[in-house]
Amino acid sequence: MPFTVPKERWTAEVQTVTIGATEAEGGTRTSTVTIGGDQSLPFLHFEGDTPYGPVIAVEILDEAPQGWPEPLAEHYRDVWGDPAAWAQKAVEEFGADMICLRLASADPEGTDASADDCATTIRSVVEAVGVPLIIWGCGNDDKDNEIMPFCSEAAARERCILGSATEGNYKTICASALADGHLVINESPLDINIQKQVNILVTDMGMKPEDIIMYQVTGGLGYGVEYAYSILERTRLAALGGDRMLQMPMLSIVGSEAWRVKEAWQSEDEAPEWGPLERRGIIWEAATATLFLHAGTNILVMWHPQAVSHVRHHVAGLLSG
């Protein structure tokens, strides 16, 4: 008896979004990134089209990081402290599709850099690379509301993604994005209901769905990531089922979450049974990223160049069917 592959029929697809603006579009990017348009669960080519595959943004900080494990630090030590050089290295040597610039120096608990300093950093990174940018604040709401309007303006018309709008703090970042022609990241805890509510609030501000990226906070492999998988998958299912307020592409933070867990950084003296440190973090990051790919994420924010390389290879295989 012939076997027929059972197929789901979906009525809708993930929103297609383009990031970055070239000269013709009023910006200065030499390349843009288009994501979304997915018509099925990830990589099920027999059920629907995947017109644009997932992309990888390499995350850089605007100041030297503290306490990075050596297998990670060795790749970036020569450029940290110079975000423009760091961004260039990530693009030219590690093949980043996008740069995710985290304005860690603005943190009032740390360096407490000024809005002007942050804007200057952004201008230097905009000039240094031609790929689209994600610009993310320091995570302190009050400080981010102070710096993000200046940061947004420093990259005006480049069609960057600004991070992040949350249920309790979204007005300033939306106003900046609208004024300067950027997209926003709508951030929520790992909770599809709150994610949808943030999307409502942000679209109420006048942001179009095609100018929004969704981000639900997740952990790394081994730290509740199965639950993250199920929630992201449910988000994709809602999109395919026609829920317009959950059809935006998704972003996953992988690098910082994977390298945060002890399995990635604990020394071989402390944990000899876990194998060589130089490979552990890379494997942890690549495995975490792969899991999010299969949950339906469209943008992976990553750290380690070899993890990036592994995931890129995996994506190529999945996309070729």
Add this chain to the structure above:
Amino acid sequence: MFVIGERINGMFTDVKKAIQAEDPAPIQELAKRQIAAGANALDINVGPATTDKVGAMKWLVEVAREAVDVPLCIDTPNAQVMRVGLEAAGGNAIINSTTGEEERMAEVLPLAAEFNCPVIGLTIDAEGVPRDANGRMEIALRLAAACMEQGIAMTDLYIDPVILPVNAMQAVPEEVLKSLGMCKALSDPPPQTILGLSNVSQGTLYRELINRTYLVMAVANSLDAAIMDPFDDDLMEAMITTEVLLNRNVYCDDFIKAYRR
């Protein structure tokens, strides 16, 4: 839920006048407003406005089609009027309707196959509307079998188990609810289900309350679509809330607003 707006019907005075005066503006406004209010498709019924049913249907469908691009639900018992309406709708229509009578199915179902559009099948035969759910299912089964013979997919067949006014036939609403569930066991994939909702409250004093209460019950009993009044905000919001409570839509605090996006 698939909402088919009921307002473009010659039974309503404003529509009747517009048909008689061949004035497109009120029709097009009704079309656009119903979509804005949450309708997914529009019922088009000439009603008693004129004796030239063919001419009026053609005009009405063309006028509505200029205003909106959603499916138009061509509502007539006359196969000739149906054909004219389907042609004017430009390939995006729903046939409303056939009964389970052999001669009606023989006229109407080939149109569904020819125009490749969904068809509503009423559980009515020569004897009229059956008294209970089992009688309705016998006719539904005949409708399903006739559609299969014509190559019409079960997902394109909408079974309407025919709701009658509660003040006249008080046992019917419960029988219809049972029928909705039974329709889902007819085949795999099953046919869709639909009701002409406002019938349940015809001639009653508290029409909106009865419509709203019954829609909630029907949605919870496998109703897929309804021909109903999208301008009734309480009705629409009760429907949206029911779908959230049934986990068919993802909850968020502003779930009414989310549905209307």
